[in-house]
Amino acid sequence: MSTHIHTEAFNPATGESLGQIPQNTLEDIQHAVSRIRKAQTKWADFSFSERGKHLRKMQRHLIEHGEEYARIISADNGKTLTDAYITEISSAVIAFDYYIKHSARVLRERRVKGSHIFSLFTRNRLQQVPMGVVGIISPWNYPLAIPMHEILMALMSGNGLLYKAASETQMVGQVIQKIVDAGELPQDLFVQVNVAGRIAGDAFLEAGIDKLFFTGSVPIGKILMKKAAETLTPISLELGGNDPMIVCAEANLKKAVNGAIWAGLSNSGQSCAGVERIYVHRDVYRPFLKLLKKKVERLRVGHPDHKDTHIGTMTTSRQHDAVRNMLEEAIAQGAIVEAISQIDETTDQALPATILTEVNQEMRVMKEETFGPVIGVMPFKNIEEAIQLANDSDLGLTASIWTKNHSLGRKIASQLEAGVVTINSHLISHAIPNLPWGGFKQSGVGRTHGELGLLEMTKARVIVNDYFPLNKQFYWTPPGFVYSRWVGFMMMVGGAWSWKLKGLLKLIFGFKKL
Ligand code: NAP
Numbered sequence: 151m152s153t154h155i156h157t158e159a160f161n162p163a164t165g166e167s168l169g170q171i172p173q174n175t176l177e178d179i180q181h182a183v184s185r186i187r188k189a190q191t192k193w194a195d196f197s198f199s200e201r202g203k204h205l206r207k208m209q210r211h212l213i214e215h216g217e218e219y220a221r222i223i224s225a226d227n228g229k230t231l232t233d234a235y236i237t238e239i240s241s242a243v244i245a246f247d248y249y250i251k252h253s254a255r256v257l258r259e260r261r262v263k264g265s266h267i268f269s270l271f272t273r274n275r276l277q278q279v280p281m282g283v284v285g286i287i288s289p290w291n292y293p294l295a296i297p298m299h300e301i302l303m304a305l306m307s308g309n310g311l312l313y314k315a316a317s318e319t320q321m322v323g324q325v326i327q328k329i330v331d332a333g334e335l336p337q338d339l340f341v342q343v344n345v346a347g348r349i350a351g352d353a354f355l356e357a358g359i360d361k362l363f364f365t366g367s368v369p370i371g372k373i374l375m376k377k378a379a380e381t382l383t384p385i386s387l388e389l390g391g392n393d394p395m396i397v398c399a400e401a402n403l404k405k406a407v408n409g410a411i412w413a414g415l416s417n418s419g420q421s422c423a424g425v426e427r428i429y430v431h432r433d434v435y436r437p438f439l440k441l442l443k444k445k446v447e448r449l450r451v452g453h454p455d456h457k458d459t460h461i462g463t464m465t466t467s468r469q470h471d472a473v474r475n476m477l478e479e480a481i482a483q484g485a486i487v488e489a490i491s492q493i494d495e496t497t498d499q500a501l502p503a504t505i506l507t508e509v510n511q512e513m514r515v516m517k518e519e520t521f522g523p524v525i526g527v528m529p530f531k532n533i534e535e536a537i538q539l540a541n542d543s544d545l546g547l548t549a550s551i552w553t554k555n556h557s558l559g560r561k562i563a564s565q566l567e568a569g570v571v572t573i574n575s576h577l578i579s580h581a582i583p584n585l586p587w588g589g590f591k592q593s594g595v596g597r598t599h600g601e602l603g604l605l606e607m608t609k610a611r612v613i614v615n616d617y618f619p620l621n622k623q624f625y626w627t628p629p630g631f632v633y634s635r636w637v638g639f640m641m642m643v644g645g646a647w648s649w650k651l652k653g654l655l656k657l658i659f660g661f662k663k664l
Pocket of ligand 1: 296316522
């Protein structure tokens with residue numbers, strides 16, 4: 151059931167209306183959770199291969215309608231069609247294969263051997279039990295790829311789903327509904343609601359979901375964590391980033407420049423793990439800037455439908471204005487516009503790609519997540535300084551190092567405070583579904599994707615069978631007469647040979663005072 155209130159979807163490039171999506175009420179969310187719970191108890195009994203068959207149908211549908219859906223994403227979000235096809239459609243299609251093939255291996259019930267003579271007579275099993283009803287709230291920047299991973303993980307691990315798409319990309323929410331419908335899942339297993347974000351968190355948690363998977367901004371993540379504490383509902387937070395790129399003296403500069411443009415400027419820089427700050431060794435600072443300037447000045451920003459557009463528009467006017475303010479503030483504080491792309495001024499909400507130099511760590515453009523097509527570049531003297539600059543942030547989602555010396559790259563990577571560090575690339579691992587995704591510091595809590603993501607969709611249950619043949623364990627109350635000797639022996643038998651010997655003596659002669 152829903153009210154007569156609708157959310158109107160707009161094309162950010164033209165302002166044209168794309169359609170109206172009915173809004174749901176708080177009562178709809180309450181009812182949805184009990185309906186999902188009923189469907190989920192049956193779904194949890196499906197084998198992994200049965201669940202996988204439903205997902206295959208979804209995947210087939212997505213492949214068949216890939217181009218059509220990429221067009222909807224492009225119209226709703228403002229990114230180019232190619233961008234939508236590569237980073238959204240193909241990334242989701244690849245994810246299906248991983249979760250269908252590997253969920254059983256990660257989540258199946260397994261025997262766990264005891265680690266010590268103490269558990270000699272127990273047989274232990276570990277089960278990963280579905281959470282139940284998982285709530286997913288996702289943002290507008292990758293409106294298909296981000297929620298699809300979580301939907302797939304939740305379904306393969308036996309959960310039901312309550313899903314909310316970002317208000318700005320409700321048309322993509324409708325696409326997700328079609329993909330899920332194609333899977334012919336049990337009725338009510340997946341329910342999508344359209345409610346304003348400001349009420350969604352409270353509504354989801356108060357309706358009694360068993361886990362919340364949230365992807366969005368740091369401030370909202372903090373609000374949700376506080377709210378979830380009231381019921382101790384488990385929560386995974388995938389939040390913002392302010393990602394550094396370190397270009398070493400011996401880097402392939404052409405590759406580094408191309409990587410910076412792709413990871414920092416595609417999707418109008420609205421990537422949580424996009425390049426936001428570039429630190430370049432002073433020996434190659436000038437040649438790097440020269441190459442970057444040449445490439446950026448050739449980029450065309452504008453209507454995502456136009457054939458010669460490289461970068462589309464910003465998705466929301468709010469984000470457009472926020473980035474412009476940050477840029478103007480940095481310029482007023484002394485930053486220099488080193489390079490600026492071409493721009494189609496007639497396109498709503500388009501922002502030119504801009505490279506800033508003479509920036510410092512105190513400017514908001516370097517200190518905060520910009521989430522737009524603006525990158526600051528600074529030189530560094532040595533690797534220690536580069537690491538210190540890269541780590542100088544409250545956020546730690548991803549980072550990259552550009553060097554031909556891979557062992558140096560790995561050495562630097564181990565010192566960066568980030569959930570993902572890439573050498574000679576950036577942003578790519580979100581599309582490698584078996585790699586966990588998530589950040590250090592305020593970039594998030596928990597992990598999505600891969601084995602760790604699947605585990606986050608479940609809770610662990612341990613089953614311990616005691617096969618001890620006698621009527622009573624030595625240590626049960628009241629303890630038997632050999633109690634202290636046996637415990638003394640057990641504690642020491644796992645250590646060095648001298649300890650084992652001491653343990654044996656305790657077993658034979660007991661403790662002096664016990
Ligand atoms: P946002 O304002 O936090 O919104 C994200 C989602 O949360 C939207 O669906 C929004 O709904 C909803 N929301 C807003 N207020 C809420 C509340 N009080 N309770 C529950 N849900 C609420 O973030 P954004 O500006 O749209 O997205 C950009 C941010 O997401 C950036 O910081 C970016 O780095 C981060 N992000 C992180 C990752 C990652 O993997 N770590 C991936 C993508 C994006 P409405 O649209 O209805 O307001």
